[in-house]
Amino acid sequence: MKRVAHAFIWIGFLGLLLSAGCTLKRKGVAHENTAPRVFFSTVPVAGTVFTKPDQFFWFALDRDGYITEFQYALVPDSVVRITFSPPEKEDSVVKAFLAAHPVDNDTIWHWRIVDNIDSNGQTAVIALPTNSRLASDTVTRNTVIFVRARDDRGALSSDTLPNDVNSSLFNGIFNANPNCIAWRYFGRKNRPPRTHFESIGTCNKSPVANQGLVPTFYSLDFNTYDTSAFMEVGHCGITINYFGSDSADYPNQEQPEFDYFWELFGPFASTQTAFADTNRLWASSTYPVRWPGLGSGQSPSRQTFIRGRSVTFFGLRGFDTLTNFRPGIYHFRVRARDDAGVVAPLASAAINNFRVFHPRFDRDILLVSKSTTSGGGAFQNNVPPYGLIPDGSTPPQESSLVQNYYLKLIRDAGYGTRIDSAQDVKFFSEKSDPNFNSTIPPMPLAESLLARYKLVIFHKEKTFPTQNTNFTSMLKAYMDAGGSVWGIGREDLSDLSINFTGVGVPLEVFYDRNNTVNGVGYFNFGAEKMFFNAHASTVAGLDSMSREEFVGADPSNVAIGEGFPPLDIDTAVVLRYTVGAGRKDTSRYRQMPGVNYFVRGPKSEFLYLFRSPVGVADTSHLHGKVVALRSDRTFFKTSYFGFPLYGIQEAQAVLVMQKMLNWFIGPP
Structure with a gap:
């Protein structure tokens, strides 16, 4: 009963308060927001001359809140004075x-917002404008940086500036709040x-880095490069890489980003006539696409700069x-533009000048002989082992004999109408024949012919393999x-190691000194490695292999399915070109020495395996090794035979x- 009485007393007291006009809400005058004040740091000092974008520091104070952003504007001192x-x-x-x-009512102001605030302070990297955009610009341009701050209630420090130039308050503003806008000139x-x-x-x-060279490329209409696991080859365009530097303004420092304007002129008939002829403008960073045959229709005066450092x-x-x-x-031709627009x-x-062939592929078969001759090793007395030379005869130029033999095979195979002997x-040689006729001039294979x-x-044999950089x-x-490409021959397109091993001399097909796995032998022919079986009695450990000369080849299951025959050596022919006029010892080299064999890669299939007189793989170093392979890369096809066809019985070779x-x- 007592508790109920107390409750009624409190209710009555509240009723009296309400009847007297009191409320539970707070009353009073709201605090007026004060605009922030902004200051430049002591560094960099006024009047500093910069040669690149640099850091500037300022801060602000707000007695009744906090800073949410800074804004700065750049005004030429030629205006401020x-x-x-x-x-x-x-x-x-x-x-x-x-x-x-007035800071908000004049087109001279271009305020830029920066909001990376840290304890009311601010750091900004600013690229001050330069005197002009001429390449000869070395004259100092003075600029005034104005900075203002905004607080959490939206007030700008510059709000305390009068907008009326005739205001009677104007003269007192700087004394009352001298930091409504901070300024400093640089x-x-x-x-x-x-x-x-x-x-x-x-x-x-491989990229050519020498600007003075004139490299040669093929150019196709479209990007035919395929990155699938099977192909990984193709034509992916001609790419030029370039870069800019500004060491005068950035000494001993990381270089800034540059923009570039490139132009391509041509085609010209020769390097002597190739120059930046605006009438021969093919493409530029302004007009990167040209429709062949329609003319460029491009205006050389337009310049569009791009950020990329390469063009394809x-x-x-x-x-x-x-x-x-x-x-x-x-x-x-390419020109860089720096961060100041110069x-x-x-x-x-x-x-840079470069040479381009546009492949026509209007003919079918080109037969190339690339053999050279020298004495030593398995082939003695400077007798060319490749020309089917009768004993005691004077060796003629090797090229015609080999060419005529393969030309006969092509005709007998039914493809005579696809090749013209004229x-x-x-015959291709990089230097004169060193043994028989030093007056024979080099006959390089022109890329315009290949195209x-x-x-x-190509048939190519050498008594000892060497690099053939130009040809490969x-x-x-x-x-x-x-x-x-179909390559045929022995000890060819390779680099001979001086480290003889018990199973032959390891060679790299289309030797790539930078990275063997990515060399052309692997990349284009699907051969991880190539070996030359060195038969020489002076080489330790190889005497037992003299009996393992090539006596023939056995087709793979794939080859059998396509009708490829087993191959047998023509012993009489082999004796004639391996022994020759000056050597009558027929106890050795009765079959074919020096045949290459391969370690097949994942992108090829083998056609023939080495057949050794020893007979079985368990007692032979060479029996069953891959001696012929091929690779269908969709975009092109390749094959490589590690033995010459003229040592095979002719009907089989046909x-x-x-x-x-x-x-x-395809069919004839």
């Missing part, structure tokens, strides 16, 4: 400028950048392609463009030729 007045008048000069140009001068050529190449051809070209044409297949020379002068532009059979053929069959690089580029040509280019 601080540096045109004595130091003691700088404040009055700025005051007059602010009075004449200078900048800029030196022009330089542009550098880095390299030119394709995805399958497709569909470039040779010079007079439809008539004589001459290559076209292209002139590439473009490298033409005198320091990166320039123009499709060539016409769908298939190149040429074939590599040809395959990148879609040409097919059938092999027929099967291989049908696989390469």
Whole structure:
């Protein structure tokens, strides 16, 4: 009963308060927000001259809140005119400028927001403008940086500035709140950048880094590169890499990002006539796509700068392609633009010329002989072991005999109409014949010739293998463009190691000194390694292998299914070209010595296996080794036979030729 009475007393008391006009809400005058004050740090000091973007520091104070953002504006001092007045008048000069140009009502102001606030402080990297965008710009340009701050209630420090130049309050503003806008003047001068050529190449051809060279490439209309697990080859365009530098403004420091303007001129008939001819502008970073045959329609005066440091070209044409297949020379020029908008002068532009063939593939088969002769090893007395030379005869030039033999095989295989001995059979040498006729001039294989053929069959043998950089690089580029290659011969396209082993001398097919696995032998032919069986009595550990000469080859299951025959050596022919006129010892070399065998890679299939006179793999180093393989890369085809066909019985060799040509280019 007592508790109930107390409750009624409290209810009555509250009723009296309400009837007297009191409420439970707080009452009073709200606190008026105060605009923040902003200050420059002591560094960098006023008047500092910069040559690159640099850091600037400022901070702000807000007595009743916190800072949410800073804003800065860059105004040329030619407008403010601080540096045109004595130091003691700088404040009055700025005051007059602010009075004449209200901070929110004049087009001269371009405020930029920065909001990475840390304890009311601010750091900003600012690229001050330079005097001009001319490449010769080394004159200092002075700029005034104005900074203002915004607090958590939206007030700007500059809000305390009057917008009326005639306001009676104006003269007192600076005394009442001298830090409504912070300002400081600085200078900048800029030196022009330089542009550098880095390299030119394709995805399958090592880049050329020497700007003075004129490298040669094939160019197709479209990107035919396929990155599938099976192909991993193709033509992926001609890529030029370049870069800029600004060491004058960035000494001993990491270089800034550059923009670039590139131009490609051509095609020209020769390097002597190749230059930046605006009438021959093929493409540029402004017009990167050209429709062949329609003319460029491009205005050389337009310059669009890009950030990328490389450009890739497709569909470039040779010079007079439809008539004589001459290559076209292209002139590439690129200029860098630095962070101040200054473009490298033409005198320091990166320039490079390169040669282009546009493959035609209008003929079928090119037969190339690339053999050379020398004495030593298995082949004695400087007798060319490749020309089917009768004993006691004077060795003629080897090329004609080998060419005639393979030409006969092609005709007997039914493909005589696909090859013309007058123009499709060539002898290629990088130097004069050292043994028989030193007056024979070198006869290099022209890439303009390769560009016409769908298939190149090359026969190449050497008594000792050496690098053949020019020849292999040429074939590599040809395959990148879609040409097919069939290589036939022994100890060829390789680099001979001096480290003899018990199972032969390891060789690298199409030797790539940088990375063997990515060399052309692996990449284009599907052979991880190539071995040469060195038969020489002076080499320790190899005498027992002298009996393991090549006596024939057995077809794989794939080859049997396609009708490839077993192969047998023609002993009489082998004796004639291995023993020759000066050596009558027939106890050795009764079969074919020096045959190459391969370690097959994942992108090829083998056709033939080594048949040894020893007989079985358990007692032989060589029996059952892969001696012929092929690879269908969809974009092109390749095959490699590690033995010459003219040592095989001729009827079998004709059938092999027929099967291989049908696989390469279809039926006759």
